[in-house]
Amino acid sequence: MGNTISQNPPPAPQLDLSRYPKLSREQAGHLRHFYNLSAAIDGDWPHMGSQEPAQEFLDAYRYQLATMAYASALAYFHRMPALRGTFKPLLRALIHKMLRREVWGYWYLTSQSGIMPDPDLKELRKPWADPIVRENIMYSGHLLLMISLYTMLFNDGEFEKPGSLSFHWDPLFWGMGPETFEYDRESLQSAIIAEMERNGWVGVCCEPNLIFVACNQFPIIAMHLNDARDGTTVAAEVLEKYKAALECRGMISEKELYQDWFRVRQQDTAAPRSVGFTAWAAAFMNTWHSEFVRSGFDNHSAGFITNIDGQIELQHPMVAGVYRAAWAKEGDAAAKDPARTLQDAREFYKAHRTSIKFPYNEPTFGYVVKWLSELGKTTEVGGLLEYADTHLHPTWENGGLYYPRNDQATDDEARWTHMDPFTGNAAIGYARLNVEDGMKKIFDKPWTRETIASSPYVDGLGLSQGVDCLRGVWDADRKALIITVREWAGKQKTRVDFLVKNLPAGAYTVDTSNGDSQRHEVNQGGQLAAGATVSAKEEVDIVVSATNTFS
CATH class of the missing domain: 2.60.40 (Immunoglobulin-like)
Structure with missing residues (x-):
């Protein structure tokens, strides 16, 4: 002392x-909202309820918690690296929530598969509760990155200890008694790599039989951080095989949107229906494949993000599809009058939106602003955040800033109104707290034990x-x-x-x-x-x- x-x-x-930038009121508000949610009593999930009741869809607890953790890590690493005592308890609390059964317990039912992800299925599979051992990268991959960031940022080996990640499966009125599944950072990573190898290195399944590009980015980043800590080369070896498999399967492209998913049993891909999965994947693929990601931005964003007379907006996927088709067909004519082209696309959407039968809206706004922030697209991300602040009901509660849920996709004029809890609780905060190449800079130059010990x-x-x-x-x-x-x-x-x-x-x-x-x-x-x-x-x-x- x-x-x-x-x-x-x-x-x-x-x-x-003045030479030391400080957070804006909004940036600080997002961090406080993360804290408020992480500090809620266990079993209470304020503002985090999702469209789909069983935690299977894209705005589930796991995605919100992981994104809050990533946003907090970015803020700490890039903006306030001396505040270890502020950020360490916050990330630890988010990891604690991630280990709650409400977050991963969906897997017992999901593990049985179904005809939606696997149309050739003749009977359900025998279920299992362990959320790590097979498939389920949409949980295990995020958890690995959360604990790997925590380990790197604070030089804390808590999750390197055997059994430090414990999953207690103990439903009250059914089952043959409690079960516990124990992992640590190394065994969690090993389970993921084993699944990648089983699938020919194209990735680990999210839902049974379905592999998404986006969900496999998070464990790859984690592997690289762990290599820096452990003195190993696991990520480089995995990436060599993974990149080749993606290219072989035609999963990613600079000219077209990334494929929505690859089906393991059918060995085919699903054509993209929105920019969402491309944006989500590219935001994190930028860490290891930056030139490719950046070279595809204009092709990927066209029609989805519009800038007409200085008004930047995100368009509904059906609107964007019609808009993109008009540009492809009309060329210069569409370029000369983009406002007309957009209005025509919106009129088509208004006439045909009742044909959309899927009951949930993916969190596209959140994916897109994360993507824009990582690539440093300040005009576009600034425009969309301004749109959110003007039209999507920013709300302050206990010092925290969030955007409340609204399940309606668009208003009567086909302008964006949808707000999901992933975007409103976490992703907009991520975009505001990020810097250009924010996750890439962590990937390229993670803190070492020596850096932390001397700071x-x-x-x-x-x-x-x-x-x-x-x-x-x-x-x-x-x-x-x-x-x-x-x-x-x-x-x-x-x-x-x-x-x-x-x-x-x-x-x-x-x-x-x-x-x-x-x-x-x-x-x-x-x-x-x-x-x-x-x-x-x-x-x-x-x-x-x-x-x-x-x-």
Whole structure:
């Protein structure tokens, strides 16, 4: 612990805090919403209910939790890397929720398969409850990336211990007694790789018999992060076979949308019906296949994302299909009058939308804004976020920002109205918190044990303390740690106290923008106590520096 030397040290050179970006109110609101959902009592899932009641569809709990974890990881890695004590409990709480039976228990029924994913099926398969051992990459792949990010970001080996991932199957009134399925990071990854090999490396099934490109991106990223930690080359070996299998099966293309899925038993693919799966896959494939992903963007986005007279909108898949067909047929004529082409497409949709029989809407808006954010398409993502803020009912609750569920696909004029909990709770927050190539930069240069061991950080400053954290960075050149907090609940005063750990040896001044100042002596790798009193709706900067005080 640092020793306090003086309450009023002599002035030192001023530090320009504007060089350190801070979160916007909306970005901080998304993080707080993640926290609010993760802190809900077990068994309560506020705002997270999905269209499909059995957790089988694309807006299920698992997708929301995973996306919140990825968004939190991006915010920590790129924006506030000194706030370890803020982000570690948040990611750990999301992992805890991911291990709840409500999240993975759907698999017992789904494992039996059915004629929708496998039309040649003559009888149901014998079910199994273990959500990891076979297929189900739509759960296991996300879980692997969640725990691999946690391991890398915090140099924490919790999930490397045998049995650290335990799945308790214990229905109350049926079955032959409780079962427990135990895994850890290594055995979870090994189970996924075994399934990829069984399917000829084209991927692991999500639903029985169906392999989706998007869902297989998450474990590949995780394998690469684990290689960096373990000194292995698993991901490179898997990717060589996986990429060849994708190309052999015609699953991905720069000119056309990616295939919706590959059927293992029938050895065929399903033609794409929307940009959604392409956007979702490309957002994460950008980590290892960036040139390919970027070269296909214009072809993939055409007609789905429109920019007419500065109005950027996402179009319903049927509208986009007609729009794309008109451009292919009319060429220059459509280009000269895109507003007419769009209106014609919308009129076609209004006349034919009753022919759409599938009862659920995929979370396309969320997939698309994640894709745009990763590729740094600032005009497009900014336009869609502005559309969401204008038309899709942004809502603040307990300091958190989300967009409430609306199952209606479009309004009477065929403009987008659909909002699912995956998009409203998680994906829009992901897009706002991301930076260009955000996941790719984590993939390319993950933190090492050595990086984490030598980096100063804040401990004890959490989202439970009544403040939003807007800034948290260590400037090694200036030997300064800059923190900004904001009281969000309107309380008269909130006191926050925390420790700054792992500091280089030396004398430090702790200054706050509301006038407090202390000086400490710190031994190498030592720590000091800091804090501030924050008034209602007030922002306070706290600077721990060898060279700085406020003038």
